[in-house]
Amino acid sequence: MFNKIQNYLLINHPLLWNTKIVPALVAGVLFNIIFFLLGYSEGTVYFKDNDYYYDGNSASIIFFSVLISILFFVVWIVYYTRNNAYKSFYQLQKFALYKEWLIILAICMLNVNYTLSYLTGKEVRVRTYFSYEETKKRCETISMASVFIDGGHYTPSANSNEPRTLVFNGQEYPVGSLINNSGQTFRISGNENPELKVKKLMQQDNQQQIKKIMRDYFALIKEHGLNTNLTPEQWFDMTYSHPHFIDYELIGKGNGNNDGLGYTARSYTYNLPHNALVNGYQRISNSWFSPLIEDSTILFTLYFGLAISMLVFGYKVTTGRNLLIAVISFGLLWILFGIIAVLSSSGKFIPYACLILVVAMMAYFLSVINSNEGKRVSGIVLNILLWSLGAVLPIIYGLLMDYYSNTDQGIRDSGYIYSKVPQYEWLLEHLSDFTFLNILFIALFMLYMTENVRKWKGTAES
Template identity: 30%
Template sequence: MFKDIQKKLLLKYPLLWNTKFIPMITIGIIFQILFFGLGYIDGTIDFSGKIIIDIMAYCMLIGILAAVIILILWLVAYFKNNALKSFYSKSKYSLFFEWLQIFTICFLLATFFIPFKVGKQLHQKSYYSLEETTKRCKTISTADVFIDGSFGSTEIDSLASGLIDSSGNKILRNNVYDVATSAAESAEEAIINMEYVDEAIQETIYKDYIIFNNRMYDEYSLLNRNVFEFSVISREQDSLNKIQINNWLVTKNEIEVKKLMTDYLNIIREHNLATNLDLNKWFEIMYSAPEFTEYLRIQPYLKENEADRYNSYHYRTERPADFNQNNYSKYYVQQDVLKDKYDTVSDAHTDIFVEIELLLGFLYGVLGLSLLIFSFRVTSGKSWLIAIVVVGIINLITGIITAIFSEGILYPYQILATIIGIIIYFFLIYFSNKSLKLSRIALNIALWSFTLIIPIIYFLIIEMFKPNYYVNDYYQQLESPVHDWLREHQVQMMCANFILSVVILFLVSKVIRNWKGIAED
C-alpha cells in the first residue's frame, strides 16, 4: 500500500515523496498511540498498596531507542534523493514546507512522553469523579486528626524570645538594622551585620498552648492537629474543615465525630486495607473531652510490616522536637497507603495534562533537531561538519575570554555579537553574489543559532535591571518593576520567539532558494 501511495506522490507531489512524509506520519501517529496506551497502563492504581505498576523508566528508554532507530532509517531514505543537488525546480516557498514536514516528523517521534503522561493522568483521573474524589479526600484528610496528623505551630512567645524591650515595646527589625549598619564601615560589613541580626531574631521561643474559642488548650491537644492537604481541597477549605473538627470536639458533638470515623472505616474496608480498629474502639481511645490530650497514638501504617513506616506520610510531617515519636499504641491503620493513592487521584484532577514549560522544551528541542537536518539538506555534509567544528572553536574562545576577564555576563555578549556577525556576513555574500562556497558554513551556523538572539537579548535586559544589593541599603526592600516583569513573562517571551522563528524561516526559505542559484566559484 505504501509503495502505491509513494508512486502517486512521486508523480503529483514530489516533495511529499522525497521526505517520505505519509509513511513517517503514519509511523509517528502509531508511535504516539502506543505510548498513550503504555501511559494508561502505568496510571493503574492499586488502592490496597500491594501492587505497584511503574513502567515509566522502561518505556522512556525503549521510546528513546526506538525513536533514534526510526529517525536514522528515515534519514538514510530521505538523503538518498536531493532535488537541490539535482537542480530540480522548486516553488518559491517549497523549502519552508520541506522544513515543516521535517519538523512534524521529528515532533511525532520525539514527543512520545506527552501522550504517555496524558494517558497515565487520564487513567488516574477516571477512578472517581471530581465530586466523589473531593468527598473522599475530605474524609481521609479530616480523619488524620484522629490518627497521626501533624501538629500546628503555636504563637511566638515575644517576651521569652527577647523581642520585647524592658518597657514592653516590640523591638522592630529595622531599628536593629539601623544600629548595625551605622557601625559598619562598608556595604559588605553592613550585610554581614544584617545576617547576624537575622540569626539572632530567628532564635524565637513558641508558646506551649493554643487558644480556641477563648479557651487555652495544650499544644499537643487534638485541637492543634492538622488535616492532611489534598490538591482538590483548597487551603481555605482545609482551614474550615479543621475548625469544623475543633467545633465538634469542644461542643461534644459525638455524632459527627463517629460519622466521620464510620465514613473513613468504610473506605478502608472498600480497599481491603489493614486495621485493627473498629468504630467503638477508635472513638474510645481518641475522644477525651474536655482537654483532648489523653489519647492513644495510632500507627498510620501496617504494624506487621515495619518497612512500611519508612514510606509513611508520618515521616513527612513536621512535629515539635520534644514530642516523643515512638510512643505508638498497638492500634494501626494503613492511612499512609490511603493518603498516597488518593493524593495521586487528587493531583490527576487538578494538574494540567501538559505544562507549557514542558511543551516549550519539546518544541525548541524539535526545532533545533529539524534545523540541523534542514541545514544539512540545503548545504552539504562537508560544510555541515566544518560548521560544527567552528561552533566548538567559537565557544572555546569566548569561554577563555570570559574566564580571563572573570565576567560571566561577557559570554552572552560575545555569543550575541558572533551570531549577528555571521548572519550579516551571509547576507553580504548573498547580495554581492560571491562564491557559494564562502557562505555555506555561515548559513549552517546562522540556521542553528538565529533562534537564540531574542532570548539572549531578553536575558541581558533582565541582568541590566537587576537590583544592586551592594549599592542599596540591605534592610530596604529592593524593587525593580522592569526586572520583575521580565522574569514573570519569560514563558510568553519563549512562545513569541518560537512563533517569530517560524515566520523568519518562512521568509528566509525564499532567500535560501535564491542563494542556491549562486555560482560555485
C-alpha cells in the same frame, strides 16, 4: 494501497513523496499511540501499597522511547536523502523550501513526542479514578480523620520550660491534646482548611459530624480492600474525649511495627491503613493540582524537535562536510567565548558575543548571495546560523531581565523596602508566553531564511 498513495504523491505532490511524510506520519502516530497506552497502563494507583509511590518502570520506558526516536530518524533520513531536488538544481517553486522545512518540523515534533505521550497517558489514567470534586471530597475526609490518628504531635519534656498549653480558636488546651495533633495535607483542598474544620467541630462537641467523618473514612478503607483491627465506633470511643481531648488511645497509621514509610516506629495496639490511603490519594491529588503536562515539558519537546529539524534541514541544503565543520566550529566558538568570559570576569560577554555573531553571520550570508565571489564558507555559516536563530530572542529576554533586576525602586512603608520594577515583574510573569512566542518567531523568520537559501543555491561554488 500504500504503494498507490506513494505513486500518486510522486506524480501530483513530489514534495510530499520526497519527504516520505505518509510512512513517517503513520509510524509516528502509531508509536505515539503505543506510548500513550503504555503510560495509561503505568498510571495505575495502588492503594494497597504502604510505601511512597515508586515509578520503577518509567525510566526504562522513557529510555526505550528515546531509542525508538533515534532508530526512526536513522531510517527516515536514509530514505529522505535519497532524492534531493534542491541539490540536483531542479526548479523549485516559491516557498517550496519553507514548506519542506515545515514538513521536516512536523515529522521531528511527532517523533520526539513519544515521552510526552507516555507521560500524558499516565496522568490521564490517574485522573480517571475520580473527578476533581470527588477527589477533593475524599482528600478532605482523609485530612479531617487524620487528626484522630497519631500524627506525632510535640509534647515538651517534664524538665522543659516550654508552655504546657496552647490556644486554639480562643480556647486553651493542654499541649498533649488531640487539638495539637497535626492533620494530613493534600495539594488539592476546599476553601476551608480540613484540619481547622474538624478541630472546630471537636471544639463544638459536634459528635454526629465527627462520627460521620470516621464512617466516611472507613468507607474508603472498605472500597480499596484495606484491613484494620478497628471499627468506626471503637475508633470514636478510643479517641474522642471532649472538652480537652487528652484521654485517648494512640492509633497507628501503618502496619503495626512499621509506619509504612520504610522505618520502624512505635508499636501500636490498633492500626488504620492510613499511609496506604494517603499515598494513593496524594498521587491523584497531585495529578489534579498540576497541569496534565507541565509547560516546561512541552517546551523542552518543542524546542528539541525544532533543533532536530534545523539539523536535518541544514544537512539537506548544504553537505555533510559543511555540517561536520559547522559542529566543530560551533563547539570551538563556545570554548573561546567561555575562556574570554572567564578572563574578563564578565557575565554579559557571552550573550553579547552571541548576538554580535548572529548579526555578523547573517550579514555575511546575505553578502554572499548578493555578490559574485562564490559561496566560500557560507555553507558552514548557514548551518551555525540556523542553529542560532532560536537563541536570539531568549538572549535579548535574559539581558532585559538582568537590566531590570538591577533596577530597584524604593517603596517607603514602615521602613525602606526594595521591590523590582514593573518591567521586571511583567517579564517574569510572561516567561512561558515568551518561550512559546519565540517558536512563532523562528517559524516566521524561517520563511525569510528559506527564500534566501533558495537564492544562495544559485551562487557559484567559487
